[in-house]
Amino acid sequence: MVDLNSSLILDDKFDFKDIFPLCRINFKAIENEDKTTYDNVCNNISNSIGDRQLKFVDTCKKISLYLEYIKDKKYANHIKPSCLYFNYMLKDAKNKYSFKCNNTEECYEKMIEQYINDSKSGFDICAAYVKDFTNDTFVILNNLNTLYYNFLDKIVFENSNNPCDAAKECLKIYRPFSEICQKGNNKSFCKVLENFQGQYNQHMKKEIMCNEAPMYLPSPYGTNMLIIIITLFIITVTISAIIFILYKCTPCGSYIRPRKKKVNKLWHNEGRHLKLKYPLDKSSKKSSGETYQITYNSAQYSL
Numbered sequence: 001m002v003d004l005n006s007s008l009i010l011d012d013k014f015d016f017k018d019i020f021p022l023c024r025i026n027f028k029a030i031e032n033e034d035k036t037t038y039d040n041v042c043n044n045i046s047n048s049i050g051d052r053q054l055k056f057v058d059t060c061k062k063i064s065l066y067l068e069y070i071k072d073k074k075y076a077n078h079i080k081p082s083c084l085y086f087n088y089m090l091k092d093a094k095n096k097y098s099f100k101c102n103n104t105e106e107c108y109e110k111m112i113e114q115y116i117n118d119s120k121s122g123f124d125i126c127a128a129y130v131k132d133f134t135n136d137t138f139v140i141l142n143n144l145n146t147l148y149y150n151f152l153d154k155i156v157f158e159n160s161n162n163p164c165d166a167a168k169e170c171l172k173i174y175r176p177f178s179e180i181c182q183k184g185n186n187k188s189f190c191k192v193l194e195n196f197q198g199q200y201n202q203h204m205k206k207e208i209m210c211n212e213a214p215m216y217l218p219s220p221y222g223t224n225m226l227i228i229i230i231t232l233f234i235i236t237v238t239i240s241a242i243i244f245i246l247y248k249c250t251p252c253g254s255y256i257r258p259r260k261k262k263v264n265k266l267w268h269n270e271g272r273h274l275k276l277k278y279p280l281d282k283s284s285k286k287s288s289g290e291t292y293q294i295t296y297n298s299a300q301y302s303l
Contacts (some may be wrong), residue, residue, distance in 0.1 A: 004143065004176040006049045008136045017188045018078050019141070020196075021148045023085035027066055035061035041118040048110045050100030059093045060111075064123070071122040083126035088132070088141045095138075103132035136142035140177075144192065151196070156203060164225060167213035170200065178220040193220035 006161045027243060042060035049056070061085055091104045101107040108130045111185045115123040147170055153159050154166035174193065181190040197217045 002140075004173065008149060008180060010133070010140065010180050010186050010189060011134060011137050012047065012185045014133065014137050014186065015080070015084070015188050016144075016186070016192045018081040019085050019088075020144045020192050021199075022078060023075075023081050023153060024145060025147050025152070026069070026082065027062075027085065028088070030065055030069060031062060033065060035065050038064045041114055041120065044114045044117070045111050048114055049107055051097050055097050056093055056099075056273045059089070063089050063093075064111075065116075067123050071125040079125070080129055083129035086126055087130045087133070088138070088145070091133070091138055092142065105130055120230050140180075140189070143173050143177070147177075147196065151200060151203075164213045166208035167204065167210055171214055171217070174200075174217055174220075178218070178222065182222045190220055 038061040039057075040046060042057045043054060045047075045060050046052075046056045051057075055289075066082075066086060066089075070079060070082045070086070089106055090107060093099075093275075094101070094104060099107055101110055112124045112127070115121075120202070150166040150169045150173075155163045155170075160166050162240055169279060174196065181193055197220060200217050201215075204210070214239045
């Protein structure tokens with residue numbers, strides 16, 4: 001996981017929709033399938049991009065098989081996010097190994113050339129989507145990949161001796177990403193976090209008890225005080241309107257009105273009774289007035 005303490009700039013135009021967790025799950029599902037058919041072409045690809053030590057060959061075979069699934073319409077409804085995930089995997093490899101190509105777009109063009117030389121057609125399926133994105137976008141994609149690695153691999157599928165540690169690692173990414181969501185203007189990014197929040201909360205509630213890890217993640221959108229104030233105002237107005245309608249236009253009003261009059265009459269009679277029982281003493285009124293006058297004159301004199 002890359003350090004998230006530095007300020008990341010979220011690309012508002014980058015579409016994160018369906019990349020996570022769907023494309024990651026699809027890629028992991030074919031990761032262990034036979035890839036020997038790509039041995040020769042991936043050796044040639046590695047040489048063409050300057051990977052003389054052939055470190056890229058294994059990754060090349062994995063992403064080549066992934067491209068085959070994309071071109072064969074295995075992910076027909078998700079070609080764009082699948083290609084964006086391919087682009088992320090290619091950029092990840094470029095960052096790890098020494099490629100001569102300047103960016104993922106150029107690397108992919110060299111790969112396509114070798115596919116054609118090896119009589120493999122249709123592998124340019126992602127040409128419209130493979131563009132070199134910013135390093136900040138890569139960091140975000142890489143951490144989303146790590147986020148789902150910790151959640152799916154270590155918590156859901158229980159491939160960890162301590163899933164609570166994995167839950168804490170999820171929080172380390174989710175918390176700063178929520179802040180990025182609130183500061184930015186990329187709805188697809190926030191939606192990915194919202195989906196993760198729902199999946200995490202549902203699973204942790206049913207399956208795991210962790211004293212040292214959060215059982216519940218807050219909304220990535222944070223708390224919007226303006227929305228809270230507007231909501232309370234709407235609720236108040238709605239309740240008031242309902243009460244008014246019930247009072248004026250329903251049998252409830254005819255039931256309440258005579259009882260209201262009766263209560264008012266009781267209060268009126270009680271007031272008259274108190275006046276008769278405790279009449280106001282005129283001497284008290286006079287004394288009160290004299291005291292006020294003395295106080296006033298004293299104040300005036302002091303000026």
